[in-house]
Amino acid sequence: MSTNLQLNAEGKLKHFLSIEGLDKTLLTEILDTAESFIGMNDQQIKKVPLLRGKTIVNLFFENSTRTRTTFELAAKRLSADVLSMSIATSSTSKGESLLDTIRNLEAMYVDMFVVRHGISGAAHFIAQQTAPHISVINAGDGQHAHPTQAMLDMFTIRQVKRDFAALRVAIIGDILHSRVARSQIQALNTLGVAEIRVIAPKTLLPAHVEKLGVTVCHDLPNGLQDIDVIIMLRLQKERMTSALLPSESEYFRCFGLTEQKLKIAKPDAMVMHPGPINRGVEIDSKVADGVQSVILKQVSNGIAVRMAIMAMAMQKQGRVA
């Protein structure tokens, strides 16, 4: 998607909307840049002046705590001025269109939008419509993409496993509704893992999912064999009322990750989750808090990775010294 929309004339990052259309070199550059920021977390002064004088607006049309907070921290550590707006969908339904909201904020001399929206394609639309000097970062749009989450997951995988080439990765759960899964699959394929396995009942898999470049499995114990990286997805409660699943307990029995099932995967398999986790629904507490879990590491890495992406998107337009 949108190779030209995301990149400027020199092929540098301008917007960050989706993993699609970005090559391995660019993804690796993001990971390397994030690496350089990671040490900052332990320093006394957790700030660099890269985006000093820049104004970043976090535009959240959907609720989020983790993503919004880490974006905010990331922007602050880059010394940008940050404004976080939570715009419940109801206020836009009062009459102001998405485009009008964007136009109004543009009029306040903003340099970057970080957008989360419940509709697929929203970030892409904003990037198309917004003034040319503004960068747009997709913080999750509908069921389409959540590319910064995918990149922080890649970062976390690289921290632990070093090399992507030999890895077998299992993504387990609600792939159908997951923007995270879509972006992870694209990132993992671009970085060249050996195999991506999606494990879910048919009701939670989108049509022709195999065309995303994954193998499909409906059985967790079988699917976990030889796996190096286990990514659990959050299961929303409303999936039970829309006849996608019979019950939480049946889901946990079939697809919940327990210590026992974890043993089927490779002994050094890492367990990931984009959060927030539902203990006892998709993952057992003992696994979530266990030694193989890197769930909190993912959160910490989120700041560095988002710093890297924001800095790159601004820098490559020649507007940052």
Added chain:
Amino acid sequence: MHVIIENGRIIDPANQLDCVANLYLADGKIAAVINPPDGFQADMRLDASGQIVCPGFIDLSTRLREPGQSRKATFKSEVIAAASSGVTTLCLQPDTSPVIDTPAVAELIKELANKAGYRQILPIAALTRKLEGNELSSMLALKQAGCIAVSNAGAPVTNLLILRRAMEYAASHDLLLIFRPNDYWLGNKGCAHEGAIATRYGLPGIPDAAETIALAHCLELAELTGCRVHFGQLSCKRSVIKIQQAQKYGLAVSADVAIHQLHLTENDMIPFDSAYHVLPPLRTEADKQFLRQGLASGTINCICSDHQPHDVDAKLGAFPETEPGISSLETLLPLTLKLVEQHAIDLQQAIAALSQHPADILRLNKGALTPGLPADICVFDPEREWQVNPSTWKSQGCNTPYWQHTLKGRVTHTLQAGKLIYRLHEPA
């Protein structure tokens, strides 16, 4: 008023005519083809050399947005688009505001059409009151007020007992049901074909089964009730197969396809181009090819524009939030001719699909150049290229994916009941 259209290539599929000759019109009717009637004195001569002269086109599915949504388009703006496209008869879908479910609305449409100077806008009556799928509309009164058929437009009739009753009632008054098959629940408020592309972009999908299951229900009910059914805007392979089987079995059903379904697929909307947001959604290459074959074999025998003009705002947004539809009257002929150029169908079939067959389905005394029939005529230059741009565009709806495209085939004259309602004023 006596008119001669001279030296054009006359193509009249109903009379199996394809020859370079003169066409004679008198008092709003076709007077003669090839040989002039005795003592014929022309008041007007139109030179059609190098051009094709054929019956005016009959469009089975259009929305002109009036009454109710004149910010999108008006009769005035859209009849110019229709006339410039060789379309001489427009069937208007009932999902206007208010819905065409009372004779008063049908009368209003007639009035608006007269005011716009275009007399052949045929309202399609709502099958159910307010298109809600709960109660029958006053079909007989609507028929008497000039409605040509009944339809629930894009709205579902989820209760099959109500659909059965509606079809029985329509059949009692010998009304044609125009049915766009779409199972509401399976459609699941989707906006794109449920397939690899929708999966990649996280777009809510509409499986082709949403169409084929609704179609299968309606076919069964057609047999049960004896209602004449025409299926509108088919989009997928298995719909064509089902219609084919039903026809083979002897069921009197017909079908049309919207012109864009014969040219575009799900791949065209990548990544989120709202110009390609249509319902039913653009499907796969295999579906497109099968629809073309269905047209070639006669299973599908009409092409409609499915014209849906929109204001700019309707298409400005994230893809799922934009409104579906294409403003498509003006690209109808060039895109149909493109099918001929690509050897999907021949020129006779193309013209028949736009004129003779829709007339037959609606039982209109039109769609042919038989002496005595109303002189609804389209004259077009099949080789003339033109660019889709603001200076050539007539519809108020600029929602076309063909913006800036160069298309081949341009209407030069359109006559409605012998009256010249459009003439191209552009140097060749």
